[in-house]
Amino acid sequence: MSETILISATMVNDLRARTGAGLMDCKRALVETRGNVDAAIDFLRKKGLASAAKRADRDAKDGLVAAYVTPDSLTGAIVMVSCETDFVAKTDGFKDFAKGLAEHIVEKSPGDIDELNAQIFKPSGASVKDTLASLISKLGENMGLRKYNLTRSTGNAFVEQYIHLGGKVGVMVTLTFGNPATAQKPEVKTLAKDIAMHIAASSPVAVNRSEVPADQVAKEKEIAAEMAKGKPVAAIEKIVTGKLEKFYAQICLLEQPFVKNPDITVKALVENVGKQAGDAITVKSFTRLQVGA
Numbered sequence: 001m002s003e004t005i006l007i008s009a010t011m012v013n014d015l016r017a018r019t020g021a022g023l024m025d026c027k028r029a030l031v032e033t034r035g036n037v038d039a040a041i042d043f044l045r046k047k048g049l050a051s052a053a054k055r056a057d058r059d060a061k062d063g064l065v066a067a068y069v070t071p072d073s074l075t076g077a078i079v080m081v082s083c084e085t086d087f088v089a090k091t092d093g094f095k096d097f098a099k100g101l102a103e104h105i106v107e108k109s110p111g112d113i114d115e116l117n118a119q120i121f122k123p124s125g126a127s128v129k130d131t132l133a134s135l136i137s138k139l140g141e142n143m144g145l146r147k148y149n150l151t152r153s154t155g156n157a158f159v160e161q162y163i164h165l166g167g168k169v170g171v172m173v174t175l176t177f178g179n180p181a182t183a184q185k186p187e188v189k190t191l192a193k194d195i196a197m198h199i200a201a202s203s204p205v206a207v208n209r210s211e212v213p214a215d216q217v218a219k220e221k222e223i224a225a226e227m228a229k230g231k232p233v234a235a236i237e238k239i240v241t242g243k244l245e246k247f248y249a250q251i252c253l254l255e256q257p258f259v260k261n262p263d264i265t266v267k268a269l270v271e272n273v274g275k276q277a278g279d280a281i282t283v284k285s286f287t288r289l290q291v292g293a
Contacts, residue, residue, distance in 0.1 A: 005035045015040055021138060044137070045130055060142045063291045064089045065170030067161035068102035073183065076159040077105035078172040079148040080289045081132075084141040089167065089291075094143075097135055098167075101128070105150050113145055149287040157284065158183040162196035171196045173286040182279040191273045191281070197259070198266060199288050204253035207283050212251065220247045253283060 007030045015026040015037060021044045033039035063082035070076065081098045083089050100123050110116035117129040124131040128145070136143050151159055151174055162171045173196045175188070182188055206212050224243035228236045249255045254267035261269075266283075274281040 005031075007031055007035060011035065011037070015044075021134075045126070045134060060084050060144055061292050062086050062089050063143075063146070064095060064098045064167040065163060065289045065291060066095075066098035066102045066167065067163060067170050067172055068099070068106055069159050069161050069172075070106060073158050073160070074153045074155070075106055075151065076161055076172050076174075077102045077148060077150045078161060078170050078287055078289055079105060080146040080170070080291065081143065082146050082291070083139075083143045088139050088141050091139065093135060093139065095167070096123075097131065101145075101148075104128070105148055109150060109152075113148075116145065116148070147289055149289075151285065151287075153284075155180040156183070158188065158192050160189075160192035160196050162193065162200055164197070164200040168291045169200045170289050171199045171286060173199060174284045176282045176284045177277075177279050179279050182277050182281070185277050187273055187276050188281065191270065194258075194260060194269070195253075195266065195283065196286075198256070199253065199286055201259050202253075202256050203288065203290075204256055204286075205251045207253050207285065208255075209248055209252055212248070217244070220244060253286065 007027060011030055012023060012026045015021070015030060016023055018037075018041065021029070025044060026040070029040040029043040030037075033043055060082035062085050063080060065078065065080045067076060067078040079098065079102050081094070081101065083094060088094055100121070104119070104121060105116065108116075108119050110119055117127065117132075119128055120126070121128045121131045124134070126134070132143055132145070149172065151172060153159055153174055153176070156179065157174055157176045159172065159174050161173075164170070173192060175183075175192050175195075177183060177188075221240055221244065224240040225236060227243075228239040231239070249257075254265065254270070256266055258264050258266050258269050264272075270281050270283060
């Protein structure tokens with residue numbers, strides 16, 4: 001006759017605290033593993049992975065964008081984690097995971113999503129993939145790591161992040177200077193925050209014209225020329241040129257009207273602050289992530 005193992009309420013509660021799984025799942029795991037806590041954790045992890053697989057075909061159109069910038073403002077990461085509903089996106093467990101993941105990316109510098117998934121996530125002691133699977137099991141929704149970006153800069157740069165609409169939109173922007181000390185000037189820090197807020201609101205796709213893909217420009221020219229079809233050649237050229245100027249003004253950050261003062265462009269704003277700071281300021285890069293996009 002096999003020995004009966006007594007599973008106490010304390011054992012169940014302790015396992016629940018360590019795994020986040022439901023009470024009945026924890027009790028079942030302890031019964032199956034005859035009270036071996038480590039084996040029970042493995043049991044629940046495997047169950048979590050199975051649950052995650054069952055939910056993988058459900059749309060995860062909601063989620064959260066989180067970002068982290070190091071205290072020296074030289075390195076930053078931004079990440080988007082998806083889920084099915086806004087309710088789950090607002091839970092502490094989901095928010096903590098997303099924020100912790102941004103810090104993890106800065107510390108571990110994964111090369112891609114696959115490498116990130118395989119890395120050990122310090123808060124849980126398990127891989128990022130298994131940690132997410134446990135969260136799926138606990139919260140009952142499909143989830144995924146959609147996108148992330150890591151920026152590392154030198155001493156003549158300043159990385160800023162901005163999270164908008166409760167985490168539905170996130171921005172990370174990098175400014176560079178001729179003098180590293182420029183980054184510490186109040187007007188420059190304000191500029192970085194203002195540009196990040198502007199990017200969140202205006203959704204540019206490139207810093208300047210040189211970053212716009214050639215095929216996208218060609219497509220815009222083709223559309224403009226087709227719309228002007230039947231007009232004199234000289235008129236068509238002017239129409240195409242005018243359409244392209246409007247196109248660039250819509251998608252290029254530096255050419256967009258600044259949201260806080262539409263009378264000036266972002267380029268003019270940067271130049272004005274540069275004059276105040278006594279240094280040339282350049283918008284080196286930016287990343288904008290939006291839930292559902």
